[in-house]
Structures are given as structure tokens and as C-alpha cells.
Amino acid sequence: MPRLSSAYGGIEVRKGSVTSPLWLDDIQVGNQFTSDVYELTADSIIEFASEWDPQPFHLGEESARDTFFGGLAASGWHTAAITMRLLVTSGFPVANGLIGASIELAYPTPTRPGDKLRVHLEVKDVTRSKSRPGRGYITAAYETVNQHGEVRQRTMARLLSFARPS
Amino acid sequence: MPRLSSAYGGIEVRKGSVTSPLWLDDIQVGNQFTSDVYELTADSIIEFASEWDPQPFHLGEESARDTFFGGLAASGWHTAAITMRLLVTSGFPVANGLIGASIELAYPTPTRPGDKLRVHLEVKDVTRSKSRPGRGYITAAYETVNQHGEVRQRTMARLLSFARPS
Numbered sequence: 001m002p003r004l005s006s007a008y009g010g011i012e013v014r015k016g017s018v019t020s021p022l023w024l025d026d027i028q029v030g031n032q033f034t035s036d037v038y039e040l041t042a043d044s045i046i047e048f049a050s051e052w053d054p055q056p057f058h059l060g061e062e063s064a065r066d067t068f069f070g071g072l073a074a075s076g077w078h079t080a081a082i083t084m085r086l087l088v089t090s091g092f093p094v095a096n097g098l099i100g101a102s103i104e105l106a107y108p109t110p111t112r113p114g115d116k117l118r119v120h121l122e123v124k125d126v127t128r129s130k131s132r133p134g135r136g137y138i139t140a141a142y143e144t145v146n147q148h149g150e151v152r153q154r155t156m157a158r159l160l161s162f163a164r165p166s
Numbered sequence: 167m168p169r170l171s172s173a174y175g176g177i178e179v180r181k182g183s184v185t186s187p188l189w190l191d192d193i194q195v196g197n198q199f200t201s202d203v204y205e206l207t208a209d210s211i212i213e214f215a216s217e218w219d220p221q222p223f224h225l226g227e228e229s230a231r232d233t234f235f236g237g238l239a240a241s242g243w244h245t246a247a248i249t250m251r252l253l254v255t256s257g258f259p260v261a262n263g264l265i266g267a268s269i270e271l272a273y274p275t276p277t278r279p280g281d282k283l284r285v286h287l288e289v290k291d292v293t294r295s296k297s298r299p300g301r302g303y304i305t306a307a308y309e310t311v312n313q314h315g316e317v318r319q320r321t322m323a324r325l326l327s328f329a330r331p332s
Contacts, residue, residue, distance in 0.1 A: 052247035055263045077250050081218035081243050097221045102272040
């Protein structure tokens with residue numbers, strides 16, 4: 001069951017998004033965010049993979065059958081792109097945008113056609129830059145989960161963030 | 167200057183690709199591979215970002231001007247997708263495909279329109295599974311570099327690999 005967001009860590013959350021962008025000052029360890037849902041079709045798996053990851057297990061149900069995945073699976077880069085789209089459009093409204101400095105990805109299970117994906121994010125660390133006081137880094141852990149609670153992607157990202165302009 | 171591949175670690179390399187797929191048994195620490203080139207246009211940056219990472223600095227030269235990037239920059243997920251395409255089509259011909267278990271990404275500089283991207287990969291570790299002798303993991307470090315030698319993406323990936331069928 002996907003957790004539904006309501007109010008986390010004192011920040012008002014509305015359908016997976018907050019009412020205004022968040023500056024470094026607004027973000028605290030433990031804050032959580034939940035995105036809207038993205039529904040994945042077989043056609044879109046094949047379309048993405050044809051351009052970016054043309055391997056048999058991503059290109060068709062038939063060509064995928066006798067592979068490690070035993071059936072059509074989305075490219076990990078497709079799951080990553082969907083995750084980013086969900087965060088940017090509904091998940092984590094950081095002021096000045098989501099700018100990743102470094103990222104760790106893991107794929108516990110393959111993403112499949114019919115998956116309805118949602119992203120749950122939790123802030124794990126907030127650090128202000130010593131050399132540039134107007135900037136800082138947010139470390140966020142997030143999971144991309146389908147409608148059955150299966151985790152398709154686990155991400156840990158270090159994101160650039162900016163202090164509220166004075 | 168991009169390094170051009172010729173012969174690395176005893177494996178014959180031909181224009182960034184080997185003549186036949188590599189099984190776990192064929193891959194050794196220190197083996198290096200170089201991909202073909204992918205040329206990136208402003209239009210393709212905007213097209214990718216419109217779907218997967220719709221933020222001002224990825225959507226147009228004008229909307230990008232006053233942002234952190236000071237001009238149009240590709241989504242990191244676009245650079246990652248290009249990197250995968252280069253590895254799959256010309257870079258690292260692992261038998262049964264490139265299947266990432268976990269991945270670390272870093273973006274030292276933003277990818278820009280006009281970049282001609284190439285991937286250089288080096289095998290850092292090869293481990294055979296103890297529980298499943300027919301399988302193993304390859305740890306590969308690779309850089310996505312443009313025509314001026316600027317590193318756009320640094321990747322460390324743990325890839326599933328299969329022993330040659332007996």
C-alpha cells in the first residue's frame with residue numbers, strides 16, 4: 001500500500017506537493033514527501049529502450065522471455081527517468097530546482113508493464129556549505145514503489161540547495 | 167583527446183567493440199573499453215527534459231540563462247541514458263547484456279549542446295558468486311567525456327555477469 005502524504009515534519013504537503021518551493025532553510029532531516037503516480041505501459045518501455053537501452057529484455061515480450069528477466073522489463077534508466085519526472089513535477093519542490101551532485105541507485109526488482117509508480121522521499125541530511133554560505137547539500141533517500149508495494153528503485157541523492165535570498 | 171581503443175588486457179578491441187560477447191570468464195580487472203561517439207544537440211536536450219526532467223535549465227537557452235547552470239544543460243538522466251546507449255551499442259559487450267545491480271553517478275560538469283560524448287570504461291573488480299557459480303559481478307568504472315576531455319559523468323556500476331555455458 002503506498003503511504004499517502006498529508007503533513008510531514010511541519011511542512012504542509014498537498015497531494016504530494018507543497019504550496020511553495022523549499023529553500024535550504026526550510027528543509028529538515030526527517031521531512032518526507034510523496035509524489036503522484038506514473039503508470040507504465042509495455043509500449044513506453046519498448047519506446048524508451050529502443051532509443052537508450054536497446055537490449056532484448058527491454059524491447060519486447062517475446063525477445064525478453066528467455067532472458068534473465070523472464071519477460072519484458074523496463075530499463076533501469078527508464079525507471080530513473082520516471083522517478084525524476086515524478087520528483088520534479090510533484091514530489092520534492094526544492095527552490096531553484098533539483099540539481100543532483102551525486103547519486104546512488106539500486107534495482108531490487110525489475111520494473112514491469114502495468115506498474116503504477118510512486119516515489120517516497122525522506123531527507124537524511126542537510127549541510128550548509130562552509131565556503132559558500134548561500135548554498136548547501138541535501139541528502140535524500142527515496143524509493144520508487146509500484147501499486148503492490150514492490151520497490152523498483154532505491155536512490156540516495158546528494159542535491160544542491162540554496163538558502164532563501166535575503 | 168579521447169583515448170582510442172586498440173587492444174587492452176589481451177582482449178581484442180575493434181573501434182570500441184569486441185568481436186564477440188564477453189562471458190564472466192573473459193573479463194579481467196584492468197580491461198578497458200571505449201565506445202563510439204554520440205553528438206548532443208540543443209533540441210535533443212530539450213526534448214528529453216520535456217518528458218523526464220522539465221526544469222528551466224534543461225528546457226531552453228533563455229529559461230536556462232539566469233539559473234545555476236548559466237545556459238542550457240542536459241539533464242543528468244539524459245547523460246546517463248546516452249552513456250547506456252553507447253555502452254550497449256558499442257562500448258562493453260557483456261554476454262547476456264548489461265544488467266546493473268547498483269550504480270553510483272557523479273556529475274563533475276554539466277553536459278552542453280554540441281558535446282560529442284564518448285565512454286571510457288575500466289573493469290575494477292570481478293567476483294564469482296559463491297552461492298551461484300554460474301554467475302558473478304563485474305564492477306566497472308566509466309567516464310562520459312566530451313571532445314575537449316571534459317568529464318560530464320562518472321559512473322561506478324556493479325553489473326551482473328554470467329559464466330560461459332559449458
